[in-house]
Amino acid sequence: MKAEDILQLRSTPLASPSYPAGPYRFVDREYMTITYETDPALIREHLPEPLEPNGENIVVYEWIKMPDSSGFGDYTESGLVIPCKLNGEDVSYVSQMYLDDEAPIAAGREIWGFPKKYAHPKLQLVKDTLTGTLEYAGQQVAMGTMAYKHDSMAGSSERTKAALAKTQINLKIIPGARGDAEICQLVALNIENITIKGSWSGPARLHLVPHVHAPVADLPVKRIIGATHFIADLTLPYGRVAHDYLARR
Secondary structure, eight states: OOHHHHTTOOSSOSSSOSSOOSOEEEEEEEEEEEEEEOOHHHHHHHSOTTOEEOSSOEEEEEEEEEEEETTTEEEEEEEEEEEEEETTEEEEEEEEEEESOHHHHHHIIIIIOOOEEEOEEEEEEETTEEEEEEEETTEEEEEEEEETTOEEOGGGHHHHHHHHHSOEEEEEEEEOTTSSEEEEEEEEEOOEEEEEEEEEEOOEEEEEOOOSSSOGGGSOOSEEEEEEEEEEEEEEOOOEEEEETGGGO
16 A cells, blocks of 8 residues: 555554544434532542633533444443633533444544543433443443433523533543653544434432442532433534643643
8 A cells, every 4th residue: 555545544454444534423312411519629630731620510421322423333422521611711521431332432532532441331211211321341330310301401402502512622642652642632622513303301310339440430429410311413523632732841
């Protein structure tokens, strides 16, 4: 293969690339998000500078089922997002992510710096309860439950869309051949082309179990603030560098 052909590749392995070129379209993406209060000192500990706490002391735990994702297929994801600030802008720092599909793990880490690890999350309707679980190395480390479609948010689709479109921030670290960081950045992105197909709120509970390789319980639950369930179509575009640590050394 010639050098110019190699430079057109979007991913490796050469014989069978892990993912195609973006942007990436998601259809019928289903979310359950549970917002809770935690310890402000722990929030500060989990935010890489120059990100700053926003003073609300909240974390969002989310399960996302993605049955139709261009280039990635059908998978489920679970993890923690911390609302915070970057240079005065309200943003969401993606702290931990766990999913069950190699292609989006590779793409997520290599392109945007999403903190993705392989695990076994599930989001399913069990009788009258929307139920999310996360299993890592054979152990359940998270369980969230929400009353199914108790309160319609049909009149709040713009609010749901705005929450999805909010700037997301990831810490992207890729080592070079000698092992030191060759890329060390905060990467920003904004989801686009959002269509809300349904949204609901209702009572919820969240249980987190300490685990060395899936430390979601390191941001413990003090108080449940609220929960949302919604379904959307959307596009994940490429991101942009919001902060380059190596450029400031």
